[in-house]
Amino acid sequence: MTPSVRYGFLGGAVVIFYFALLYIARPELYLNLSLQWGSMVVYLVFMWIATKEDCAAKGTARDFREVVRTPFVTFLLINLCYWIFNYGLRLYDPSLLLSELTIALEMAKNQLTTGVGDPEQADQLRRYVQELENLIKNPQPQPLGPILRDMSMGAIGGFVLAAGIAALVKNQKK
Numbered sequence: 001m002t003p004s005v006r007y008g009f010l011g012g013a014v015v016i017f018y019f020a021l022l023y024i025a026r027p028e029l030y031l032n033l034s035l036q037w038g039s040m041v042v043y044l045v046f047m048w049i050a051t052k053e054d055c056a057a058k059g060t061a062r063d064f065r066e067v068v069r070t071p072f073v074t075f076l077l078i079n080l081c082y083w084i085f086n087y088g089l090r091l092y093d094p095s096l097l098l099s100e101l102t103i104a105l106e107m108a109k110n111q112l113t114t115g116v117g118d119p120e121q122a123d124q125l126r127r128y129v130q131e132l133e134n135l136i137k138n139p140q141p142q143p144l145g146p147i148l149r150d151m152s153m154g155a156i157g158g159f160v161l162a163a164g165i166a167a168l169v170k171n172q173k174k
Contacts, residue, residue, distance in 0.1 A: 003050040003057075004073035011046030011074065012081025015039055019085060027093065031100055043078050047071035047162060051169045060170045068159075068166035075158035083151050090142040097142055105132040 018039055022029040029035055054070040090096050108129045116122050 002070070002073075003053040004070045005077065007046045007050035007053075008074040008077025009081070011042055011078040014042050014046070015078055015082050016085045018042065019082070019089075023089065023093075027096060027099065030089075031096065031103065039082070043075055043158075044161065044165070046078060047074045047165050048169075050074040051165050055169050060172070064166060064170065067170050068162050071165040072159055072162035075162055076155060079151065079154055079158060083147060087142065087144070087147050094139065094141070098136065098139055101132055101136050101139075105129065105136065108132065 019030060022032075022035060048071070051067070051071045051074075055067065058066075060067065108125055112122065112125050112129065116125060
C-alpha cells in the first residue's frame with residue numbers, strides 16, 4: 001500500500017473520529033466554522049507524513065509532479081472520508097441542515113442590517129434571505145449536488161496545500 005493511500009485513509013479515520021466527537025458532544029459544535037477549519041491540521045499532518053515517507057523511499061530528486069502526487073492523493077482520500085461522513089450524518093440527522101440554514105439566515109440578515117453599500121448586492125442578499133426562509137419553511141433532504149461541488153472546490157485548495165508540502169519536502173536539506 002502506498003503512503004498516500006495508507007495515510008489518506010488513516011487521516012480520514014481521524015477526521016471522522018474528530019467530527020463524530022464534536023457531534024456527540026453537541027451538534028452545534030459540528031457546525032462551528034472554526035472547529036471545521038481546525039480539522040485542516042489533521043489533513044496537513046497526514047499529508048506531511050505521507051510525503052516524507054514517500055520521499056524517504058523514492059528520493060526527492062524526482063519531478064515535482066511525482067512528489068506532489070502523494071500529498072494530493074492523501075488530501076483527496078481524507079476529504080472523501082470527511083464528505084461521506086458529512087453526507088451520511090446529514091441524512092441521519094436532518095436537523096443539522098436546518099441549523100445550518102438558520103445560521104446562514106442570521107448571518108445574511110446581520111449583513112443586511114449593517115449594510116452592504118452596493119444596492120445590487122443588497123438586492124441579491126435580500127433574495128438569498130428569501131430563499132433561506134423558504135428552505136427553512138419547506139426543508140428538503142440534503143441534495144448530493146452541492147456536496148459534490150464543495151468537494152470539487154476543496155480539491156483545488158487541497159492541491160495548493162499539496163504543492164506547498166511537496167515544495168517544502170523537495171527542497172528540505174538532509
